[in-house]
Amino acid sequence: MTDTPSYGFDTLQIHAGSRPDPATGARQTPIYQTTAYVFRDADHAAALFNLQEVGYIYSRLTNPTVSALQERMATLEGGAGAVCCSSGHGAQIMALFPLMGPGKNVVSSTRLYGGTVTQFSQTIKRFGWSAKFVDTDDLDAVKAAIDDDTRALFCESIANPGGYITDLEAMAKIADDAGIPLIVDNTSATPFLCRPIEHGATLVVHSMTKFLTGNGTVTGGAIVDSGTFDWSASGKFPSLSEPEPAYHGLKFHETFGPLAFTFHGIAVGLRDLGMTLNPQAAHYTMLGIETLSLRMEKHVANAEKIAQWLEGHDAVEKVTYAGLKSSPYYDRVAKVCPKGAGSLFTVTLKGGYESCVKFVDALNLFSHVANLGDTRSLVIHSASTTHRQLTPEQQKAAGAEPNVVRLSIGIEDADDLIADLDQALKASA
Numbered sequence: 001m002t003d004t005p006s007y008g009f010d011t012l013q014i015h016a017g018s019r020p021d022p023a024t025g026a027r028q029t030p031i032y033q034t035t036a037y038v039f040r041d042a043d044h045a046a047a048l049f050n051l052q053e054v055g056y057i058y059s060r061l062t063n064p065t066v067s068a069l070q071e072r073m074a075t076l077e078g079g080a081g082a083v084c085c086s087s088g089h090g091a092q093i094m095a096l097f098p099l100m101g102p103g104k105n106v107v108s109s110t111r112l113y114g115g116t117v118t119q120f121s122q123t124i125k126r127f128g129w130s131a132k133f134v135d136t137d138d139l140d141a142v143k144a145a146i147d148d149d150t151r152a153l154f155c156e157s158i159a160n161p162g163g164y165i166t167d168l169e170a171m172a173k174i175a176d177d178a179g180i181p182l183i184v185d186n187t188s189a190t191p192f193l194c195r196p197i198e199h200g201a202t203l204v205v206h207s208m209t210k211f212l213t214g215n216g217t218v219t220g221g222a223i224v225d226s227g228t229f230d231w232s233a234s235g236k237f238p239s240l241s242e243p244e245p246a247y248h249g250l251k252f253h254e255t256f257g258p259l260a261f262t263f264h265g266i267a268v269g270l271r272d273l274g275m276t277l278n279p280q281a282a283h284y285t286m287l288g289i290e291t292l293s294l295r296m297e298k299h300v301a302n303a304e305k306i307a308q309w310l311e312g313h314d315a316v317e318k319v320t321y322a323g324l325k326s327s328p329y330y331d332r333v334a335k336v337c338p339k340g341a342g343s344l345f346t347v348t349l350k351g352g353y354e355s356c357v358k359f360v361d362a363l364n365l366f367s368h369v370a371n372l373g374d375t376r377s378l379v380i381h382s383a384s385t386t387h388r389q390l391t392p393e394q395q396k397a398a399g400a401e402p403n404v405v406r407l408s409i410g411i412e413d414a415d416d417l418i419a420d421l422d423q424a425l426k427a428s429a
């Protein structure tokens with residue numbers, strides 16, 4: 001299915017990128033479990049290697065199952081193209097790779113998935129890149145952090161796990177004025193709840209491991225490009241605007257226009273970094289996406305009911321769900337993600353660290369795991385696990401202090417979940 005912008009989300013989540021298999025008529029997208037593809041002849045092979053013709057060479061770069069998922073992701077996010085890769089963290093490196101270089105920096109929100117804080121504050125330094133962290137509610141601080149070496153602005157739409165909603169339009173305006181792309185991690189929201197490109201984002205990154213696949217089976221990541229950024233305007237993005245020696249001096253932006261970032265991601269990023277998504281994982285992810293809207297509606301309905309119930313509980317000091325009227329971000333939900341604030345939030349227990357540990361151990365239906373966005377309800381004590389590497393200041397900024405537990409509300413019966421939380425809160429007192 002191509003060029004069908006008039007279909008609604010529920011239709012596109014099933015049909016976008018998927019067509020009956022031309023060889024067999026298979027209706028579900030087959031898992032093309034192959035490493036290589038036979039060339040028609042020597043000229044065909046040469047044209048493929050020169051990027052003069054689009055086709056399949058080797059599955060580190062492209063694979064038909066993965067391509068179908070890429071098309072689906074691009075369509076659901078309203079982008080020009082998408083590149084899938086082996087994990088969400090892979091997607092983040094792949095998103096920065098064409099933009100950055102030694103001495104260049106990314107200005108990033110402090111409110112991030114714990115692993116992203118570590119990736120940005122530690123690991124990217126090995127490439128000579130750096131991150132400057134700012135509170136994205138302080139727009140003057142965001143502007144002030146951008147300098148001549150800044151190559152991107154980075155934030156999450158619904159930030160994990162503190163119930164924080166980013167004012168994407170304000171961020172996009174700042175990025176635009178500075179002539180740099182805005183990259184939005186849309187993992188917690190999914191394109192069903194929020195479409196960052198409509199708010200001005202240039203690139204959208206995903207951990208498909210979470211709600212998109214939806215049932216905790218495989219890891220995967222994606223980068224969707226809006227196709228609207230002018231990579232040649234400022235001279236700041238030579239990987240995309242200047243001749244590429246490995247492709248006979250081809251200029252990606254000049255040659256591929258709105259698909260420049262996508263083609264570069266495949267032809268250079270996947271070719272040389274090799275963070276490739278395998279076709280099995282792409283298949284599981286596409287199965288998950290077929291029911292995304294149904295699951296997200298239930299995730300949100302359950303989260304709203306449970307967050308309200310928890311807020312009224314004696315053992316609870318605070319609930320950070322942006323879907324609660326008490327949240328400072330409640331008004332922003334209507335603007336950024338009107339269908340709901342997702343199903344991820346934190347609960348602060350009056351009993352502190354000790355109570356949090358007892359609470360997590362006493363839960364039965366909730367699984368204690370380092371994951372989120374599963375059909376199953378999940379719980380984790382972030383401060384002793386996912387956010388353990390962070391300093392107390394970083395933990396506070398991310399909403400992961402020692403007296404806080406993170407819940408990822410699944411799609412079970414809300415009353416069963418409430419009963420489980422109730423008995424565990426009693427046990428934690």
Ligand SMILES: *Cc1c(COP(=O)(O)O)cnc(C)c1O
Nearest residue numbers: 087088089113160187207209220
């Ligand atoms: C899980 C997650 C990531 C990292 O994704 P992986 O697939 O685990 O590599 C990045 N950002 C957010 C918001 C996440 O939840």
